[in-house]
Amino acid sequence: MNNSIRKYFPIFVLPTLAAFIIGFIVPFILGIYLSFCKFTTVTDAEFVGFSNYVKIFGDKNFLHSIWFTAAFTVVSVITINLLAFTVAMLLTKGFKGTNLFRTVFFMPNLIGGIVLGYIWQIIINGVLAHYGVTLQFSSTYGFWGLIILMNWQQIGYMMIIYIAGIQNIPTELVEAAKIDGANSWQTLKNVTLPMVMPSITICTFLTLTNGFKLFDQNLALTAGGPSHQSEMLALNIFDTFYTKMGFEGVGQAKAVIFFILVALIAFVQLRATRTKEVQQ
Amino acid sequence: MKMNEKKRKKAADQFGEKPVRHGWLLTLIFSLLTIVFVSPIFIVLMNSFKQKSFINLQPFSLPKGETFVKFENYARGIEQTGFFDAFLNSLVITVLSVAAIILCTSMCAWYIARVQNKGTSLLYTLCLFSMIVPFQMVMFTLSKIADMLGLTNPFGIVIVYLGFGAGLAVFMFVGFVKSIPLEIEEAAMIDGCNPLQTFFQIVLPILKPTCITVAILQAMWIWNDYLLPYLVLDITQYKTIPIAIQYLKGGYGSVDWGALMAMLVLAIIPIIVFYMACQKHIIKGVVAGAVKG
Numbered sequence: 096m097n098n099s100i101r102k103y104f105p106i107f108v109l110p111t112l113a114a115f116i117i118g119f120i121v122p123f124i125l126g127i128y129l130s131f132c133k134f135t136t137v138t139d140a141e142f143v144g145f146s147n148y149v150k151i152f153g154d155k156n157f158l159h160s161i162w163f164t165a166a167f168t169v170v171s172v173i174t175i176n177l178l179a180f181t182v183a184m185l186l187t188k189g190f191k192g193t194n195l196f197r198t199v200f201f202m203p204n205l206i207g208g209i210v211l212g213y214i215w216q217i218i219i220n221g222v223l224a225h226y227g228v229t230l231q232f233s234s235t236y237g238f239w240g241l242i243i244l245m246n247w248q249q250i251g252y253m254m255i256i257y258i259a260g261i262q263n264i265p266t267e268l269v270e271a272a273k274i275d276g277a278n279s280w281q282t283l284k285n286v287t288l289p290m291v292m293p294s295i296t297i298c299t300f301l302t303l304t305n306g307f308k309l310f311d312q313n314l315a316l317t318a319g320g321p322s323h324q325s326e327m328l329a330l331n332i333f334d335t336f337y338t339k340m341g342f343e344g345v346g347q348a349k350a351v352i353f354f355i356l357v358a359l360i361a362f363v364q365l366r367a368t369r370t371k372e373v374q375q
Numbered sequence: 376m377k378m379n380e381k382k383r384k385k386a387a388d389q390f391g392e393k394p395v396r397h398g399w400l401l402t403l404i405f406s407l408l409t410i411v412f413v414s415p416i417f418i419v420l421m422n423s424f425k426q427k428s429f430i431n432l433q434p435f436s437l438p439k440g441e442t443f444v445k446f447e448n449y450a451r452g453i454e455q456t457g458f459f460d461a462f463l464n465s466l467v468i469t470v471l472s473v474a475a476i477i478l479c480t481s482m483c484a485w486y487i488a489r490v491q492n493k494g495t496s497l498l499y500t501l502c503l504f505s506m507i508v509p510f511q512m513v514m515f516t517l518s519k520i521a522d523m524l525g526l527t528n529p530f531g532i533v534i535v536y537l538g539f540g541a542g543l544a545v546f547m548f549v550g551f552v553k554s555i556p557l558e559i560e561e562a563a564m565i566d567g568c569n570p571l572q573t574f575f576q577i578v579l580p581i582l583k584p585t586c587i588t589v590a591i592l593q594a595m596w597i598w599n600d601y602l603l604p605y606l607v608l609d610i611t612q613y614k615t616i617p618i619a620i621q622y623l624k625g626g627y628g629s630v631d632w633g634a635l636m637a638m639l640v641l642a643i644i645p646i647i648v649f650y651m652a653c654q655k656h657i658i659k660g661v662v663a664g665a666v667k668g
Binding site for chain 2: 099100101102103104106107108110111112114115116117118119120121122123125126129136137185186188189190191192193195196197198199200201202203204205206207208209210213214215217218220221224247252255256259294297298301304307308310311314315328329332333336343346347350351353354357358361
């Protein structure tokens, strides 16, 4: 059977493979190579060694954006997961209207980042206007604005995943815990949480990478203002490429560092939470 | 009959499915929360009917009297952004890309799962790897390559999406194909089906739930994607909805908040319609996608 399928390689694999090479493999390899080059378009690249990487460390905005992104990611992962889990716990209790509530909470997730950014810009600026300031006044406002925005967008998505996890717990387990005299806090800590660990792994992974790679929302809400103070990594890289002439090489080097950071975080996080999962 | 129902109810009670205490209170609290949760959308809707100079001053008041402008913001916004063209572009790009991804990657995944050699396992590993690479890593080179190959139109970009979206799709399809018993396909082959017939008549129908999951995840991504089409498309000719909205903000002049609000409403409406129409599939798709991911 293997052999007869093998002959069909051009039909089955080639379209995807060709697109994958054009859309991912070549840009990726070329991207790594270009991070060691000085260039304005791909064709005029000139090898310059590590000088692009050296330049990064003198770039205050980039270093600031790393901290800003890290702080944002930590706060958003914690708030989104705590709130989503709490809502999921409550919405699996089976009171009237839970289906409607789930449907509504999930909805903002379908709205794109650019649209979300402008929705919240008008609202947050409207609130801040009472105090005579705007989002462009301080990066603190931009930071918390983004946190609110991302919570609004992602709580519903994570809630759905947590609900699926909670509903997968066999009722006998919870019953057994109750019969053994566990109170609701003990049941949560010793039964529910270990059993939904796979959901926690997925949700922290998703919120972590979403937070770290955030771009559209950042661009639409504050565009990095005031003066790059609320700029996250992805936006900083974009700015380096497309608003500073002659800095394409530095932008590409930043992108390589960004990729390494994302890969590392994803790897470490999956390692850390997978070990806490229990077999059913 | 009645006895049975009662018995079942009693059994359900024992297994913790009884209505919660203070259920009405939770319903009330969540109703209020729901209102807070959807209020941003209503604020935007309200402001889309307001005269533009009042939007930033009093975003939380209802449009009335002199501040109410009927559909002027909509007319101006549609004209400035070419919204309907953008809508059409978004639709064409999303539908074609999702269709291409479903068809090509499901075939590719079946081949990977059934023909196991070094080449296919390398391709599979690369697909997994591509899932963690952020777009910024490839955005510059990808947009230059797309430019060189003439992929800067709504049809060309489909190839870019197929390439960049292949990772997740192949990963999900391979996971599912591996759970299909080989005997079914072997039986088809013995009955004289060639691999193409086997795939389209036997395998693809079994893959249908995964197809829906992949389609929904990819559609959510592609419809809302801003940066990739912004960099790949020739945006003087082709805009998608996110590009059209960001375009209103462009430049250094003052922003026309009236038109912007109206365009936000027009951008949200199709999403809500789509959500209403296939809510069940979307939620199932998200759960299935998350479990696999």
